[in-house]
Amino acid sequence: MTIDIESRTARSPEKTRKSKAASAAGGSVTPPPPRMPGRRNPKWIALGIVALCLGGLLSYVIYARVAGETAVVAAAHTVYRGETIEQGDLTTITLRGGSLPQTVPATKIADLVGRRAAYDLIEGSVVPSTAVVDQAIPAEGRAIVGLKLAPGRAPSNLLLPSSLVRLIAMPAAADSSPADELEGSIFVGRVIDQSPGADGTSILVNVDVEAGAAPTIAMLAAQDRIAIVRDAGR
Numbered sequence: 367m368t369i370d371i372e373s374r375t376a377r378s379p380e381k382t383r384k385s386k387a388a389s390a391a392g393g394s395v396t397p398p399p400p401r402m403p404g405r406r407n408p409k410w411i412a413l414g415i416v417a418l419c420l421g422g423l424l425s426y427v428i429y430a431r432v433a434g435e436t437a438v439v440a441a442a443h444t445v446y447r448g449e450t451i452e453q454g455d456l457t458t459i460t461l462r463g464g465s466l467p468q469t470v471p472a473t474k475i476a477d478l479v480g481r482r483a484a485y486d487l488i489e490g491s492v493v494p495s496t497a498v499v500d501q502a503i504p505a506e507g508r509a510i511v512g513l514k515l516a517p518g519r520a521p522s523n524l525l526l527p528s529s530l531v532r533l534i535a536m537p538a539a540a541d542s543s544p545a546d547e548l549e550g551s552i553f554v555g556r557v558i559d560q561s562p563g564a565d566g567t568s569i570l571v572n573v574d575v576e577a578g579a580a581p582t583i584a585m586l587a588a589q590d591r592i593a594i595v596r597d598a599g600r
């Protein structure tokens with residue numbers, strides 16, 4: 367048996383040269399140039415600007431709406447004049463586009479619990495700060511007098527609850543007795559509430575006054591000799 371050593375040895379240098387040539391050829395290959403970035407599309411840029419503007423406008427609208435909202439205290443159930451206000455009698459509502467005068471912020475709802483209603487608080491209505499007092503109405507040494515006033519005897523649109531007023535005794539009728547000592551007398555009180563009279567012209571007003579002056583005021587009211595003047599302050 368013979369081994370063909372010579373033929374294998376002869377082929378080895380050729381393979382070596384081919385390998386070296388391939389290596390040399392591979393090392394001299396120039397790498398491809400980097401890819402140039404694509405050109406920006408103006409349409410997408412415009413859409414991005416529009417989206418930013420719309421986002422800013424939407425944020426402003428939301429902010430303006432939230433800034434224009436005010437949470438205030440309202441009556442969850444009807445509370446009648448003089449009753450003690452309980453936690454379940456109160457709730458909160460949101461006013462939009464401004465606020466009513468003398469409202470109680472929702473954050474102070476706990477401050478009203480345990481106090482008394484100065485006048486009837488209707489279910490669902492906003493509770494003004496003047497509608498809540500610390501004492502029962504009337505308080506000790508006070509009395510409430512009901513007055514029926516003819517047109518021109520009271521500023522009807524300004525007699526809000528808790529308004530400070532003066533009750534002035536008017537002269538007696540011309541065909542009656544001469545002027546008495548009550549003419550021109552002044553009594554100080556506070557308005558509890560008011561409502562229009564059944565005749566459509568007169569005004570019904572409940573006024574908190576001193577208990578000692580209540581009989582005199584009631585007598586003058588029966589003679590239609592009372593006029594009301596509202597003063598500053600509450």
